[in-house]
Amino acid sequence: MTRRRRAMLEKEAAVPEPPADAAASSEEDEAPEEVTFERARAAAETERKRAGETARRDRELLKEKRRRREELFKEQKKRKLLPENVLEELTSGPQINNNNLSDTTKQGENQEESENKNEECNRGQDHEGKKQVVRLKGSYMAVRLKDHDLTSQHQKMAQDFIQSHLYGPGTNRTTANQFFSFANKKSPVKKAAVQFVNKSWGTEKKQKAKQFKKRWMSMKMVSSV
Amino acid sequence: MGEFQVHRVRFFAYVPAGIRCVAHSARSARLALARTDGALEVYNFAANYFQEKGIPGHETRSAEALCWAAGDRLFGAGLGGDISEYDLEKLRVKYSLDGFGGPIWSMAADPSGTQLAVGCEDGSVKLFQVLPDKIQFERSLDRQKGRVMSLSWHPSGTRIAVGSIDLLRVFDVKSGHAIQRILVDRRPQGLYSRECVVWSVAFLSDGTIVSSDSVGKVQFWDSEKGTLLETHPVSSSAVLCLAVSEGEDSIVVGTSEGAVHQFQLLLVKWGSAERKWVRTKPFQHHTHDVRAVAHSATALISGGLDAQLVIRPLMERIDGKGYDAALRKFTFPHRRLVSCAKKAGLLLFQFPQHLELWRLGATNSAGKDGDILPVSRAPEHLLQLKSKGPEHICCSCISLCGSWIAYSTASRLHLHRVHLENGSVSVKRVSKVPKLLCSAHQLLCSADSTSLFVASDQGAVHVLKLLEPGGCGHLQTLRPNSGSAEAVYLLAASADGDWLAAAGGDWEINIYSLRHFKPHCTVPAYNCAVTALAIHPVTNNLVITHSDQQVFEFSIPDREYTTWSRKVQQHGLHKGWLERDTPITHITFNPKQPAHILLHDTHMFCILDKSLPLPDDATPLMNQTSLKQLSEKARRGHAHAFKICKKYQVRVLM
Numbered sequence: 082m083t084r085r086r087r088a089m090l091e092k093e094a095a096v097p098e099p100p101a102d103a104a105a106s107s108e109e110d111e112a113p114e115e116v117t118f119e120r121a122r123a124a125a126e127t128e129r130k131r132a133g134e135t136a137r138r139d140r141e142l143l144k145e146k147r148r149r150r151e152e153l154f155k156e157q158k159k160r161k162l163l164p165e166n167v168l169e170e171l172t173s174g175p176q177i178n179n180n181n182l183s184d185t186t187k188q189g190e191n192q193e194e195s196e197n198k199n200e201e202c203n204r205g206q207d208h209e210g211k212k213q214v215v216r217l218k219g220s221y222m223a224v225r226l227k228d229h230d231l232t233s234q235h236q237k238m239a240q241d242f243i244q245s246h247l248y249g250p251g252t253n254r255t256t257a258n259q260f261f262s263f264a265n266k267k268s269p270v271k272k273a274a275v276q277f278v279n280k281s282w283g284t285e286k287k288q289k290a291k292q293f294k295k296r297w298m299s300m301k302m303v304s305s306v
Numbered sequence: 307m308g309e310f311q312v313h314r315v316r317f318f319a320y321v322p323a324g325i326r327c328v329a330h331s332a333r334s335a336r337l338a339l340a341r342t343d344g345a346l347e348v349y350n351f352a353a354n355y356f357q358e359k360g361i362p363g364h365e366t367r368s369a370e371a372l373c374w375a376a377g378d379r380l381f382g383a384g385l386g387g388d389i390s391e392y393d394l395e396k397l398r399v400k401y402s403l404d405g406f407g408g409p410i411w412s413m414a415a416d417p418s419g420t421q422l423a424v425g426c427e428d429g430s431v432k433l434f435q436v437l438p439d440k441i442q443f444e445r446s447l448d449r450q451k452g453r454v455m456s457l458s459w460h461p462s463g464t465r466i467a468v469g470s471i472d473l474l475r476v477f478d479v480k481s482g483h484a485i486q487r488i489l490v491d492r493r494p495q496g497l498y499s500r501e502c503v504v505w506s507v508a509f510l511s512d513g514t515i516v517s518s519d520s521v522g523k524v525q526f527w528d529s530e531k532g533t534l535l536e537t538h539p540v541s542s543s544a545v546l547c548l549a550v551s552e553g554e555d556s557i558v559v560g561t562s563e564g565a566v567h568q569f570q571l572l573l574v575k576w577g578s579a580e581r582k583w584v585r586t587k588p589f590q591h592h593t594h595d596v597r598a599v600a601h602s603a604t605a606l607i608s609g610g611l612d613a614q615l616v617i618r619p620l621m622e623r624i625d626g627k628g629y630d631a632a633l634r635k636f637t638f639p640h641r642r643l644v645s646c647a648k649k650a651g652l653l654l655f656q657f658p659q660h661l662e663l664w665r666l667g668a669t670n671s672a673g674k675d676g677d678i679l680p681v682s683r684a685p686e687h688l689l690q691l692k693s694k695g696p697e698h699i700c701c702s703c704i705s706l707c708g709s710w711i712a713y714s715t716a717s718r719l720h721l722h723r724v725h726l727e728n729g730s731v732s733v734k735r736v737s738k739v740p741k742l743l744c745s746a747h748q749l750l751c752s753a754d755s756t757s758l759f760v761a762s763d764q765g766a767v768h769v770l771k772l773l774e775p776g777g778c779g780h781l782q783t784l785r786p787n788s789g790s791a792e793a794v795y796l797l798a799a800s801a802d803g804d805w806l807a808a809a810g811g812d813w814e815i816n817i818y819s820l821r822h823f824k825p826h827c828t829v830p831a832y833n834c835a836v837t838a839l840a841i842h843p844v845t846n847n848l849v850i851t852h853s854d855q856q857v858f859e860f861s862i863p864d865r866e867y868t869t870w871s872r873k874v875q876q877h878g879l880h881k882g883w884l885e886r887d888t889p890i891t892h893i894t895f896n897p898k899q900p901a902h903i904l905l906h907d908t909h910m911f912c913i914l915d916k917s918l919p920l921p922d923d924a925t926p927l928m929n930q931t932s933l934k935q936l937s938e939k940a941r942r943g944h945a946h947a948f949k950i951c952k953k954y955q956v957r958v959l960m
Contacts, residue, residue: 232387233366239385239409239427242453246520246544247562247595251493251500253522253543254562 258282313666317685318644318655322637323363325609329372329380330600332552337600338380339609340369343658345698346382346392347639351602353835355617356853356889357640359795359811361397362716363658365696375415375422376436383424385409389434389441395791395811396763397747398716403441407432412456416463423466425454431468431477447482450475455504461511467529469504469517476515476529488532493521506548508557518545518559524569526583538585540567549601556620557583558606560596565589566608566618591616591635613637634887638908640837642701642891650708650726652688658698661713663689663724663731688731691722703758705751710772712758714746719760723776740770740780750797752820753843757781757803761794765810767818782823784808786816796836801843805862809836815850817862827865832858840893844900851890851905855883857914870916877920886910 246252255263262274276283323343330337335351336358344363350356367390369382383389387409390402407426414423415436422434422441431447431454447466456469465485466477476486492499503520510516514535515527522541527534541561548559557569568587574580592610600607605619617634624631643656655662667685693699693715702713711722711733721736748761751772758778760768767784784806792811799806805826806818813836815829834852841848847868848860856879859871867875888907896902896913903914 235387235408235427236385239411239453246503252520252562253493 311669311679315653315664315666315685317664317687318653320638320643320655320657322613322639323658324594324611324613325598325615327369327372328598328600328607328609328615329374330549330602330607331374331378332603334374334378336374336378337602337607338372338374339598339615340372340382341613342368342611343698344368345658346372348380348394349615349636350835350853354853354855354889355634355636355887356835356837357636358835359394359397360639360641360700361392361399362700363698364716365698367399367696370409370411371413373413373415373422375419377419379436381413381415381422381441383410383413385411387426389413389422389424391441395793396745397793398745401440403434403443405432407446411454414457414459416459417461418463421463423457423459425457425468427453429453429470431457431466433479445482447477447479448484450484456506458507458509458515460509460513465509465529467507467509467515469507469519471501471503474504474507474515474517474527486529486532488515488527490517490519490525491521503544505544505546506559508548508550510550510554516548516550516557518548520544522561524548524557524559536583538569538583540585541565546595546597547599549599551601552603556601558599558601558608560599560608560610562595564592564594564596564610564612566591566596566599566606566616568606568620589616589618591618591633632885632887640889640891645703647704647706647708649706652704652708652726654702654704654711656699656702656713659693661689661691661693661699661702661711662687663691663704663711688726689724689733691733693720701746701749703749703751705755705758705772706753707755710751710755710758712749712751714749714760716745719746721758721770721772721778734776736776736778739778747793747795748797750799752799752803753801754803759797759799759806761797761808763793765790765792765794765808765814765816767794767797767806767808769820769823784816784818784823784825786810786814786828787825788814788816788828790814796839798839798841798848800841800846800862802846805841805846805848807839807841807848807862809839809850815839815848817848826862829858829860830867832856835889837889838891838893838905840895842895842900843897849893849903851893853889855879855886855890857890857903857905874920877922880921 248254258275262276265272265275265278272278276286323341323345326340326342328337328339337349337351339347339349341347341363344365344367346361346363346369347357348359350358367386367388368384370384372380372382374380378394380392380394381389382392383405387405387407388402389405389410391400392398393400405424405426407424407428407430409427410424411427412425415421416423420436421444422436424432424434426432428449429452430449433444433447434441435444450470452470452473454468454470458467460466464479466479468475468477472492473490474486474488475484476488477483478485490502490504492502500520504517505520506518508516509529513529515529516524517527518524518540520543522539522543522545524538524540524545525534526536540559541563544562545559546562548557550557555571558566559569560566566589567585568589569583570586571581572584572586574582589606589608592608592612592614594610594612596608596610598609602617604623605617607615607617609615615634615636617636619631619633621631645654645656646652647654651666651668653664653666655664665686665688667681668683669679670682691711691713693713695715697715697717699713699715702711704711708726709724711724713720719739721739723734723736725732725734746760746762750759750761751757752759756772758770758772760770762768765786765788769781769784770778771781772778786808790810790812794808794810796809797806798808799820804819804821806820807815807829808818809815813834814831815836817826817828818824819826829848829850832852834854834856836850837853838851839848841862846862848862850858850860852858857871857874859868859874860866861868886907886909888909890905890907892906894904896904899915901916903916905912905914
């Protein structure tokens, strides 16, 4: 056991070790006799230097990484924004608009702007709407979010309510499958259920049945063997 | 070689919208009907159930409840939260008023017709006063929890029964307080039970409340004590609507399975005075939910999401076999949705939100009568025009040469110039359409495609001139001498471009001279709705069909009925002809045979041959198949004026 430890210590001495470690090990055991003071000091010094260097390099790397990420963010942000020419047009837009528009529309615009709270995005929207002819080739429409207010929300909720109560779960309606099957059975010409007449219907059920059959057969085989 | 080439056009994929609510007015014998796309229709029962008026739909506005009040005024309310009055003369919404209670589920007018009660989403019942030219908020009854799904006035006008979720309430109108609260039981179902929606209630004069709910029961309650009197399980799914007859001895209910049931108040035993509600007759005319029913004096009326309006007469209330005694089903509007450019072989189909332009198929081969010819060129879909905005298209037309397309929504008239050059289609919108003050109800192009006639409010017809590179200008406005207030809904122009006939909502037909832009004369009044008009290209006789199946011919140059028309009136039309149920929706003429008039309705196509004798009641009306088996000579002896073909099913336009 002691021999093994000594061999380990020797190895540690051969490989320059961090000073803290050395201190720890010196606390644990007696100091190695073979290592001279100069050598040890030189080793410790180089070690310290190296540690400092690695730390600096790490810091630099981290810095680089951060910078790169920041650049990436910037790029992404830029990509999310509109293309360059559009941005330019947007920035130059207000002057053109103000020159071209008649007084009444300008007033209306001013009113709108004063009404709007978050001016920044709204102004952009407004100009988009106004300059429809210039830039927007498709038939787009600029809509103010203000117009889609509480009433339409209430209306939507009411419609959802009626939808769920007419067609939702628990309405006890017959399914189309049941309905047509029943009709087939009641008609003077008797036919099988629609699920079996129409190939496209009930595929899920058929799949399930097939799988069940397979499993059952394999089970039987296993039990018989 | 057959006489005609028949194109079977089976690519008009028009889907009528489902019926949401109906309101019957016994006083004026009219039925108002609202569809799920917001369109409104008025049927006149006195004029053989003709669809008299129509207001085009709107994306955001659809009526959830309709009622007649203060005479013949029609009110509607919807999930948008607005109460609106409809202007039935100008065919539009007159005004709308916010109810300030969220979406409106139900509305009912009090028995005297001076107050409207409105049930809102927030659980309040609001009363509105009906004033001569508007409605005004009066007050609100005590607000309770839960949306008000249905309400009904007591015939005395002092109480209101309200159906909400899981319960019924009775309000005293004077004090505004709820005086009774009745719980409706839910359907027992697993661990949790689903809330029970009272879809419809009715308050009878003896204080009984009838309710129909989503559990599928029709229940009778005592409003004084709040106790259950009777329960009738009607359906395994919901019972969506109910209506009571005026005498309160019959109730009609509609279920979500498409069945309609009748309940009757019958004597329990012969001789005893005790009476009981008994479920008597089931009817299954619909394939989908029946969301609206009404009870007229003689018939059960039901409208379903399958877009069918069914009028089922009650035999015990009708004496004798008459026009009222037949079952009526209406699916398609009694209006022109297809227009045809005869010279170019184009068809224009009108849908609620867009127009489609198709080129007819062609064949190079010729066959015998009754042969099916091979199609050498398949019909081709050339163009689809989408209308912008939430308003639906109310009318459209294409010129005979196929180069102009006009359509109109409730607020705007649109005109397009179409260029068709060897296969390629290009459309140019005419930008400067003169702004007409009022909406267009019918459009028609003149035969030479130089002018467009726009039927408008107050009997006026605007004449627009179509200019060649793609422009137009307002030329004249024709107004009748009589100064009628109703909108014009039918137009007919003569082939030579001299005459224009216009029929308005008061069934007056005015004839204008287009040469002088002056009223020429009016056709003698006839007290039934006009269903179709056409002017003969050669003789300039105006052919008029009415909803009671009468056919008149009026000579425009002579300003009188023609001798043939007088002969028809003296002789009387065939009984079988008069008993048909659908109105004639289109009239046209055979250019090779000036004596022929071609008529059609939804179920049949008829050639009226003026040179042949009229049939009397003893001879069968439908004799074409039997005539085919006779020899040439015998055939001539048996032939009569009406040659009817029922081969094709649903015909919207020929």
